[in-house]
Amino acid sequence: MTQQIQWFPGHMAKTIREIGEQMKLVDFSLEIVDARAPQSTQNPQIMDMISVKPVFLVLNKIDLADPKQVAKFVSKNKNQFAGILTTDAKTGVLSKDFLRQLKVNPIFAKLSEKNAAANLKALVTGTPNVGKSTFINHLAGKNIARTANTPGVTHFLYWIRTRYNLIFLDTPGLLWPKFDDQEVGTKIGILGGIKDTLLASDDLALWLISFLQKNYPTAIATKYKIGHFPLDNPVAALMSITSQLGMRQDFESASQRLINDFRAGKLGRISLDFYGDDYLED
Template sequence: MPTIQWFPGHMAKARRQVTEKLTLVDVVFELVDARIPLSSRNPILDELIGEKPRIVILNKSDLADAVLVQKWVAYFNDQGISAVPIVAQEGIGMKKVMSEAKRLLKPKFDRMAAQGRKPRPIRAMSIGIPNVGKSTLINRFIKKNVAQTGNRPGVTKAQQWLKLNKELDLLDTPGILWPKFEDPEVGKKLALTGAIKDTILQLDDIALYGLEIMKEKYPTNLAARYRLTETEMTLAPADLLMLITERRGFIDDYSRAAEMIIYEIRSGKVGRYTLDEVPKNLANETSKK
C-alpha cells in the first residue's frame, strides 16, 4: 500500500478554529476508534488541548477485542486521562461519559457556586479524526438526528454549537487528520477501519492488508468467516483474495471481493478485533493488578 497523505483544506481551517474555541469549553471529548485507540488519535491534539480536562471516548467498542478495550482504558487512566468505552450507535456508555464529565468538573462548578454564579450546562467540545462517530454521539445524546452522520470520513464540515440537554452544550468539530503519517502502519490501519476516504486508495490494497493483519492477529476469526483450512491459511494475502473471490462466486471480480472483505472486516463480520497493541510494560502491570 502506498504512503498515505491526506490533509484537505477544511481540516487545516478546523485546526485553527479548535485552538480559538478551546477557551470557551470546560472539557474535551476526544473520540477514538476502540479498534485502533492510538492510531486513531491525532498526535497534534495533545499540543492543542494542553491541560484542558479531557475524556477519551473509545467508540465502536462492540467491534473491538473486549479484553483489549479494558486494557486500553487502563492505559489511558495510567496516563492521567479519563477513558470511557461506548457504542454510540446503540447509545451504550453515554451516561458514563456524562458522569465522568461531572466528576472531572466538580471542583470548577463548586467554585462557581461558591462565587454565587448561577448553574449552567457543561460546555464540551467533541474532537477526533474523521469517521470515529462524533455525529452519532451527538444524536444519541440529544435523541434526535440533529447532526449529519455517515459511515464515511469528512461528513462534518464546520463547527456548530448544539444544546444537547439541560446538562450539556456541545461544540461539534470536523474530523482532523494530520498532514503525514510517519508510521506507514498507522495509515494502513486508518484505511482499513474507514477513517480515510476509500476513493483515494486502491481497495485491493486495503483488502490485502486486512487479510494480512487478520491472519496475523486473529487467524481463528478469519478462518471461520471464510471457511479456510489450515493449509489455506498459509497462503499469501493475494492468493487468499483469489481463493475468497472464487469461493464467494465472484468469478474473477477481485475488486468486488476486495470491497466485500473490507466491509466485512469493518462491520465486525470477521469478528471483534483490536489492531493497536497496548505498550508491553503497561500490559504487564495491569495483568498483575
C-alpha cells in the same frame, strides 16, 4: 503495502486553526477514538492544542473491539487523560452509560461544582468516521450533527445543546498533514477514516489479511468458510476469499467486501492496535 496514504483537505487545516481560537470558551474536551485502534485514531496535532484543558478520551464502538486489547490500552494510558470512557454511539443505553462514567469522574465532578450555575461546555473532536456525530446526536436527543458512513461530512464548527446540561462544540473529523507511520494511515483507511475512492482496496485488504492471520488466525476461515490456504500468504488468502464469494477474479470487489465485513464487526471483535504480552498491566 506500496501506496502512500494521506488525506488532508483544506477544511481540516482551517478547523485546526479555529480550534485553537475556541479553546478559551470550553471547560474540557472529549476526544472520540475508535476503540479498535485507540492509539492510531488519536490526532497528535489536536492533542497538543486541547491539552490546555482537561481531556477525556472516549473509546467509541466498544462493542466491535477486542476487550483484551482495550483493557491493555486503558491500563497503560489511564494517567494520560482526565479519564478514559467507553461507549457504543449507536445505542442510546450505552450513551447513557457513558454519562454515568463521566459524572463519577472526580475531575469532571470538580468542573461541575465550579460551574454549578452554568452548563459545561465541551469541545468534541475525533478523526473521521469514529462515530463522533452519532455520539453527539444520542446525547442531544435528536439528529443535529450530520452523520454518514463516509468521512468528511462535517466541515464547520458549531455549538450543540444536549439534554444533560452539556453544550458541545462539534468539529469536523480531523486528520493531520502527514502520517509519519504509514501503518497508522492504513489502519485509519481500513476503519473508514479516509475516503475509499482515494485508496487501493486490495492493498488495504492484503494488510488486513496479514494482520488477521497473525493475531486472529481463525477469523477469515470462520467467516468465509475456507478450509485451507497458506497462513503466511495474504495473496493466496485473498484469492480464496474471492473465489468463495463467487466473485471469480474480481479481487477489488472482494477486497472491499472483506474491509466492509470487518468494519461491520462480521469477523468478530477485533482490534487493529494489538498489544503483545509485553504490554501488560503494571
